Amino acid sequence: MRKSPLPRAEKLSANPTDAERVPRGQRRRRETRSRLLEAALRLMAEKGVEGVAINEITEAADVGFGSFYNHFESKEAIFAALVDLLFEQFGDALDRLVRGVADPAEVISVCVRHTLLRARSEPVWGQFLLRAGFSGRAFEPGLGQRLLRDIENGVKAKRFPADDVLMMWMSANGTIRAAMELELQFGSSPTEMKRLGFSAEGLAERTAAAVLRILGLDQAEAEGIARRPPPSIGPELPSADTTIRRGAVV
Amino acid sequence: MRKSPLPRAEKLSANPTDAERVPRGQRRRRETRSRLLEAALRLMAEKGVEGVAINEITEAADVGFGSFYNHFESKEAIFAALVDLLFEQFGDALDRLVRGVADPAEVISVCVRHTLLRARSEPVWGQFLLRAGFSGRAFEPGLGQRLLRDIENGVKAKRFPADDVLMMWMSANGTIRAAMELELQFGSSPTEMKRLGFSAEGLAERTAAAVLRILGLDQAEAEGIARRPPPSIGPELPSADTTIRRGAVV
Secondary structure, rough: OOOOOOOHHHHHHHOHHHHHHEEEEEHHHHHHHHHHHHHHHHHHOOOHOOOEEEEEEHHHOOOOHHHHHHHOOOOOHHHHHHHHHHHHHHHHHHHHHHOOOOOOOHHHHHHHHHHHHHHHHHHHHHHHHHHHHHHHOOOOOOOOOHHHHHHHHHHHOOOOOOOOHHHHHOOOOOOHHHHHHHHHHOOOOHHHHHHOOOOOOOOOHHHHHHHHOOOOOOOOHHHHHOOOOOOOOOOOOOHHHHHHHOOOOO | OOOOOOOOHHHHHHHHHHHOOHHHHHHHHHHHHHHHHHHHHHHHHOOOOOOOOOOHHHHHHOOOOHHHHHHHHHHHHHHHHHHHHHHHHHHHHHHHEEEEEEEHHHHHHHHHHHHHHHHOOHHHHHHHHHHHHHHOOOOOOHHHHHHHHHHHHHHHOOOOOOOHHHHHHHHHHHHHHHHHHHHHHHHHOOOHHOOOOOOOOHHHHHHHHHHHHOOOOOOOHHHHOOOOOOOOOOOOOOOHHHHHHOOOOO
């Protein structure tokens, strides 16, 4: 797992209510950090890490150029902080969600569906995930590694075949990201999708079934599992912005 | 199919030998266009279309800023010209290659393997393809549409199931691109791959097998087809740079 730049306890204590109790200087510092992270999230989702300059981030955040370096060492550091905040916490939420699920196939189905529904409700988050996956990080720590771990658990339990785990992982990984692209490209314009002769209805479930097929299940079983009612996610997962505000401690 | 900005006949006549016969002014114009295309290819492969400014292209090409507009209307126009030159011609070469192949599964296997071998021998081409696929074009005309056509041929011939063609296409498309990412990330550093506990050996064949599995074949048949000796590609496919120099007519 990627090392978080902040100790966990500090992260958790930084919720909006106690933000009001901290001294003004510290609060202001925290707000600046939030603004920088939010601006970087939007810009990097749109243009990729390589396409964004630090001065664009500070301008979009309405912060002086030099202040950037009070919070982050470099563009790569703010990107890494976003990856930590947005994907590690989402991954932790997924882990909690499937804690009671015994079947490794259902674990993966639930995670795939939640990831796609998240991309629908938060397109900027989805776009950022695609950009992060693309920038040579798809097979590095993060959600990709969690997927590998879940596949390996299924292989150990003899639920999935052990023939070529790398290919199963790669193919599942690529399929999930292609589904997110479809969602982000056509999710809000089903007529465009129809023009191609397809329907995007039930995309999350169909993608989960496609991933289970890759993991060796037959079509009927894959579809059955993909359509099971998911476990309740409990308290709403915080949005990317909320996550940033809570996580943006000094 | 994306409309080519140049009539086909003009493109074909523009090979290096007759370049020597054309008047100097025209030759110079053609050279400038080549340099712009080559610079844009490298920059856009590295940073994506959104991450590149026109003045970066003209500086890298060592051409005056204004000259750009003698050749292309916009950044999007030079990107579209590159997509045409690099992917339509590659797609045409693939079509010629599989002309004598009767089995729709083998057609797809051969095309997948050649695409991955091409990414290995020309990483800039591969990186540009990933960027182009990523920028909302993965499901638009080009190689993605050819893949859909080949899948639909197999469905018509009852070689592949007709259950959910969109998912088969999406999943195959995502798998091929994830394999290209693996190739570009680890192809030159097998020790890095081993660190993850995997081997990238035979990646092209294994990816072809993974795609055939997505299309409904069982593991044994998929592997058998993926390992068949491919049809000879005949005269070597021109490199991206050669394609650009030949295609860069005024």
